[in-house]
Amino acid sequence: MKAPADRGDGQPILLQALDGHVPDRTPIWMMRQAGRYLPEYRELRARAGDFLTLCYTPDFAVEVTLQPIRRFGFDAAILFSDILVVPHALGCDLTFEAGEGPRLSPVPDLAALKALRGDLDADKVDRVLEAVSGIRAKLPRETALLGFCGAPWTVATYMVAGRGTPDQAPARLASLTDPAFFEALIDRLVEASARYLVGQLRAGADAVQIFDSWAGVLDPEAFRRWSIEPIRQIVALVRAEVPDARIIAFPKGATLAGLTELVARTGVNGVGLDWTADRRGVRYALGAKCALQGNLDPLALIAGGTALEEAVGALMQDFRGAAHIFNLGHGIRPETPIAHVEKMIALVRG
């Protein structure tokens, strides 16, 4: 963990936790906290017409990012954008079909990769960075601002298939049948993602999160090669430019051994846990090494009532006295009642 001396009191509590302190109260934010469960989001989304218009119009992105902060007073705002902005800015066509998720022009081989841009399209990235600085300007001082990107493995799964698939077989197969292509794709994403995160940090993000939502489909050796190693490279490239950059990794579905190795090799300041994580095991292995973020089951938040009370109680108990950031184990679902979110926050804040 980092030397606490100059980064403790007076900082937003989420940053205190990332710096290895145990804050006076547990910081809380929610994956996908700006989204369809909020009527004010649905209203603005209808006005914008389309999800990508929200992402690339700085005034809209700023407004949507701030909606859950105004309503709930979370301890962190997360930039409203998407992990697929990176392949989009590399030249892939991208659309979001209602109810079907993302569609990209597939990049299944080296020829398709060579047809993409070498660097990120500034027209797209600058709009995102303008949103970052606009959010920072409007955010209360005590609220941390998180930037993010997808991890190369997860972004590559969408690029190879051109869409999400149940077990990401197309990308796993490509990594086996054409490792030279797959390595080149991952390298391109490492480079672009590091640049993108440096831009976000310079524009005013206090920390960044790397989402590896599909890490859980990899076997241990593939996890080392396609999840840990690219994240390690991104962390190194970002810290070469922004030495004190705070970085959280979220390798969804990683085992305890995988999480432990990831933290040791990458030097991230925090690790995001999905709802299946063995909390006590994680705390024992990693509690002294980095902040632990998570891990309420999003379904407990839909259920509400005693199921929610018990789940939050057990979670808080397991992480009491640790550098813990309360969060969900994955994104909040659109059908979640707002009253349950309010209840969860009241339970965490006591």
Ligand SMILES: Cc1c2[nH]c(c1CCC(=O)O)Cc1[nH]c(c(CCC(=O)O)c1C)Cc1[nH]c(c(CCC(=O)O)c1C)Cc1[nH]c(c(C)c1CCC(=O)O)C2
């Ligand atoms: C895999 C992934 C994606 N995007 C993201 C991930 C990693 C996290 C995870 O595992 O969920 C990350 C993401 N996507 C979005 C954010 C915004 C910040 C936040 O509030 O958390 C973040 C951090 C907005 C979004 N990204 C998307 C929406 C819904 C768009 C809409 O219809 O309004 C939002 C609010 C669309 C999206 N974007 C993606 C998919 C598969 C989908 C379709 C599924 C869905 O609709 O939930 C790719």
